[in-house]
Amino acid sequence: MATKDGVVFCLLALATAVICNAGDVDPPPFSRRDFPKHFIFGAASSAYQIEGAAFTDGKEASIWDVYTERYPEKIMDGSNGLVAADFYHRYKDDVKLVKDMGVDAFRFSISWPRILPRGRISGGVNPLGIKFYNDLINELLANGITPFVTLFHWDLPNALEEEYCGFLSPLIVKDFRDYADLCFKEFGDRVKFWMTVNEPELVSSFGYDGGIFAPGRCSIYVGNCSAGDSGTEPYIVAHHKLLAHAATVEIYRKKYKATQNGVIGVSLASDWVMPIDHQPANRLAASRALDFTLGWILDPVMYGRYPKSMQAIVGDRLPQFSEKESHMLRNSVDYVGLQYYTTKFATDTGVSDSNELRYTTDMHADLSNYDQNGNPVGEPTPLSWLFIYPAGLRDLMLYIKERYNNPLIFITENGMADGNDKSISLEEALNDTQRIRYHEGHLSYILQAIEDGVNVRGYFPWTFIDTFEWVHGYTARFGLYFVDFEGDLKRYAKKSVSWFKTFLTMDNFPRDEL
DSSP states (O other), X not given: OBOTTOOBOTTHHHHHOSOOOOSOOOOOSSOGGGSOTTOEEEEEOOHHHHOOXXXXXXXXXXXXXXXHHHOGGGSTTSOOSSSTTOHHHHHHHHHXXXXXXXXXXXXXXXXXXXXXXXXXXXXXXXXXXXXXXXXXXXXXXXXXXXXXXXXXXXXXXXXXXXXXXXXXXXXXXXXXXXXXXXXXXXXXXXXXXXXXXXXXXXXXXXXXXXXXXXXXXXXTTTSSOSSOOTTTHHHHHHHHHHHHHHHHHHHHHHHTHHHHOOEEEEEEEOOEEEESSSOHHXXXXXXXXXXXXXXXXXXXXXXXXXXXXXXXXXXXXXXXXXXXXXXXHTTOOSEEEEEOOOEEEEEEOOOOOOSOOOHHHHTOEEEESBOTTSOBSSEEOSSTTOEEOTHHHHHHHHHHHHHTXXXXXXXXXXXXXXXXXXXXXXXXHHOOHHHHHHHHHHHHHHHHHHXXXXXXXXXXXXXXXXXXXXXXXXXXXXXXXXXXXXXXXXXXXXXXXXXXXXXXXXXXOOOOOO
């Protein structure tokens, strides 16, 4: 297979190989010149994972501040984001590092409790929080970097969780809309790319079915949670996130879009799912798994309704949209932010007669990174759930193209983690050849997808610097830049930084203005 310039992708075999040799990495076999001129290359981050300054300059607690303090045993190293990478105090230097890579854009999220400490406008706007994001946006623009802003990346103001259980209550819709309205008003003259909610399906599952993400709710038969209902709450929370998304998009389009001339979307996480064999039951299991993950959010924002398989299985546990809500949701994205890491095999589990209902088992599919012979789907990485299978990203985008009428897509996260191995030297930690193979492979399949007509326009590696990785704490390093969490938080460029810089600049290819 070839690009429009006839470049043969000899690396495709490498990209899907299970065993690869370490060592020096050759220059990229392709560059940004092989992508469309308007294609955006960026770097990604989120507020709670990098900012730190958890209670500085008027910011109050988020649910993750409370969760990590209350349940340190649920974080692999017992850590938290109180300091994280201290981006709050080091953002100017970090922006210089972003610029040095040669990327076009930087994705970050706004911390809701930093600008609205009590969660609501009536509780007071924090001027120092507003100032921080204004300063960050201005710093990015001064360095020729386009801001991509996520409104909600999981750090809900704890005040709203205490008052009415956050996203379990329909009251959240108005509060979210008001928060978003404030952000559009304060930052929208310079921000042209907005995302409402990051991975709503993931937090609805992990936070309210498995109980492993904040606020840590689940049924007693699922895990060690103080409260929750794994059979209903994930669906209620996702429903309210969808309604908050729709209300936010509506206010942006009615009040701001004509003057600010921006676009707004939602970012979704999805593995690609393949049947474990050719049996019809397992093919249907793979289809259901995609419905219960990607389709759970994408069907409503495109078509105003939940997937039919979810409606049939979940029944009256699945909330319903009113006619007005369905109309608001339909076509409520200008683009889809897609976040892909790995691929899984699906096996049909049949219908259970258990009364222990939960979202995870409702899809009637067992998902595994191993086939029926015990072979992994791709090259293993230090994270037990993440195997390198770049072809899955192409297949997932082709699926979206066909099912959802080829929407505009930005790959807003894609990456892999090194383990935080304190026994190896800094030089060894910076020699991240596996990460380079990971990104080479995925970029090659994005080029294939473009050849196949997929409307994909951007790529944001996860992540810019090592971060607090939620339940993994600081044990997983996804960053292109190494952060010395044991010392002074100094940043060190991994080998992947040089790879990306070469990839982005070696042809001195001019880009369009964004």
